Amino acid sequence: MPKVTATLKQDFAKxxxxxxxxxxxxxxxxPREPYELDGPINLHFELSYASWLTLPRVVMxxxxxxxxxxxxxxxxxxxxxxxxxxxxxxxxVQARMGGVIVKLPRELCNYRxxxxxxxxxxxxxxxxx
Numbered sequence: 690m691p692k693v694t695a696t697l698k699q700d701f702a703k704x705x706x707x708x709x710x711x712x713x714x715x716x717x718x719x720p721r722e723p724y725e726l727d728g729p730i731n732l733h734f735e736l737s738y739a740s741w742l743t744l745p746r747v748v749m750x751x752x753x754x755x756x757x758x759x760x761x762x763x764x765x766x767x768x769x770x771x772x773x774x775x776x777x778x779x780x781x782v783q784a785r786m787g788g789v790i791v792k793l794p795r796e797l798c799n800y801r802x803x804x805x806x807x808x809x810x811x812x813x814x815x816x817x818x
Contacts, residue, residue: 704732743782747800751808 734742749760768774784793796807 745797745800747797747803748808748811750800751803 749757752760782793784791796804
């Protein structure tokens with residue numbers, strides 16, 4: 690079982706849950722307890738019905754290199770544990786407004802030539818503690 694960190698304990702407390710105490714090895718196929726279904730990822734998605742998390746490459750590439758390394762490590766760890774990618778490996782992102790497909794903002798799609806003034810305009814500064 691992964692180490693329960695202070696942040697994870699806070700997430701469980703916010704949700705009115707108690708962190709798991711089991712020392713059993715991780716088994717992704719075993720039935721989940723209700724507290725496990727309300728873990729940090731579920732809390733992040735809140736009450737949405739979203740099945741995917743889509744992140745813009747242009748924004749991630751402007752995060753500090755240490756953050757990028759940690760993100761890549763986590764993605765690789767997930768890919769090492771699960772063979773989840775469809776066989777043809779072609780996934781596409783579409784934006785919708787009111788059920789109608791609309792173009793994604795140019796600033797989010799142009800990672801090769803990022804609009805630095807736009808990135809600066811959305812930058813919130815250092816992480817809040």
